[in-house]
Amino acid sequence: MMGEKAAWAVALLFSVPAFSVASDEATFGDGPYLGQQPPGVTAEVFAPGLIPEDEWAGCSGFLNGGTVFVFSSMKAGTDWRFKPTYVMELEDGKWTKPGVAPFSAYMPYNFTVGPGGTTVYFTTLKSPDRSTSMLLEQANIWAVTLNGDGWTEPVMLGASINTEEYYENYPTVARDGTIYYMSRREDTVGKTDIYRSKNRDGKYADAENLGPPVNSLESDQDPFIAPDGSYLIVCLTGREDSFGRYDLYVSFPEEDGSWSEPVNLGEGVNSAESEFRPYVTGDGKYLFFTSPDPDADNRGRIFWVSSEVIRATRAGE
Numbered sequence: 001m002m003g004e005k006a007a008w009a010v011a012l013l014f015s016v017p018a019f020s021v022a023s024d025e026a027t028f029g030d031g032p033y034l035g036q037q038p039p040g041v042t043a044e045v046f047a048p049g050l051i052p053e054d055e056w057a058g059c060s061g062f063l064n065g066g067t068v069f070v071f072s073s074m075k076a077g078t079d080w081r082f083k084p085t086y087v088m089e090l091e092d093g094k095w096t097k098p099g100v101a102p103f104s105a106y107m108p109y110n111f112t113v114g115p116g117g118t119t120v121y122f123t124t125l126k127s128p129d130r131s132t133s134m135l136l137e138q139a140n141i142w143a144v145t146l147n148g149d150g151w152t153e154p155v156m157l158g159a160s161i162n163t164e165e166y167y168e169n170y171p172t173v174a175r176d177g178t179i180y181y182m183s184r185r186e187d188t189v190g191k192t193d194i195y196r197s198k199n200r201d202g203k204y205a206d207a208e209n210l211g212p213p214v215n216s217l218e219s220d221q222d223p224f225i226a227p228d229g230s231y232l233i234v235c236l237t238g239r240e241d242s243f244g245r246y247d248l249y250v251s252f253p254e255e256d257g258s259w260s261e262p263v264n265l266g267e268g269v270n271s272a273e274s275e276f277r278p279y280v281t282g283d284g285k286y287l288f289f290t291s292p293d294p295d296a297d298n299r300g301r302i303f304w305v306s307s308e309v310i311r312a313t314r315a316g317e
Contacts, residue, residue: 067090
């Protein structure tokens with residue numbers, strides 16, 4: 001049963017016009033990654049022409065062995081809380097045009113694809129009809145799975161992750177079931193912190209604040225955990241080595257269970273603007289993220305770069 005969450009939002013499926021790519025010249029070939037030429041260690045716009053000139057791209061990810069692509073996008077000047085999620089599929093060697101995903105009715109304004117490429121973990125506001133700041137809204141984490149019968153009905157994760165009074169956002173899950181996310185709670189070090197909840201015998205343990213050095217007095221956001229837990233990418237601000245307002249950093253696990261000092265992923269990834277929404281593809285080859293379009297003030301783009309930038313950072317190169 002869809003419930004109150006979708007009662008006010010189900011009209012989205014009927015009110016959002018059919019998505020059209022930004023240019024009639026945009027082509028999406030066969031094979032992985034919409035048939036795009038893979039990038040090197042300098043980030044490039046993913047699938048130029050996919051997002052129209054007047055839209056702002058959000059989260060993205062691949063499912064089902066790379067044959068399904070989901071992404072969010074909204075027109076400039078519209079309410080970010082009502083940002084649709086679109087889906088494309090590889091059929092008969094060609095990618096379909098973007099269509100509104102069924103679970104878009106739940107308003108998943110931030111999401112990542114989990115290990116195995118079958119489940120989307122997303123955030124949705126508890127009261128999206130209120131006109132308040134995103135960081136003041138109450139938000140919870142949900143999950144929806146793609147199987148042979150299509151998309152399942154979304155389910156909200158447990159009370160050890162979601163709360164009545166706090167804000168949970170940008171979930172990312174490791175292969176062992178541990179979920180990482182950003183939140184704003186009584187024990188938050190700064191404005192928002194990175195938390196995790198370990199999965200023990202199918203049940204999530206209480207939330208743990210990762211603490212310094214990952215968390216700071218600033219707003220620490222948008223974590224992405226590697227499937228094997230070997231690194232954590234975080235969107236950080238206020239660091240001395242930042243290139244812009246928000247940069248993507250990587251931290252590695254220490255032997256004592258703590259996390260290392262975050263290292264900036266460098267100018268091949270970060271810019272004078274802000275980089276958000278990191279996601280590494282299921283095959284581990286590419287890091288996806290969003291950043292403002294340098295040539296258009298009203299547009300955010302999806303970028304991708306070789307994951308070699310992560311390995312090079314760990315190697316100290």
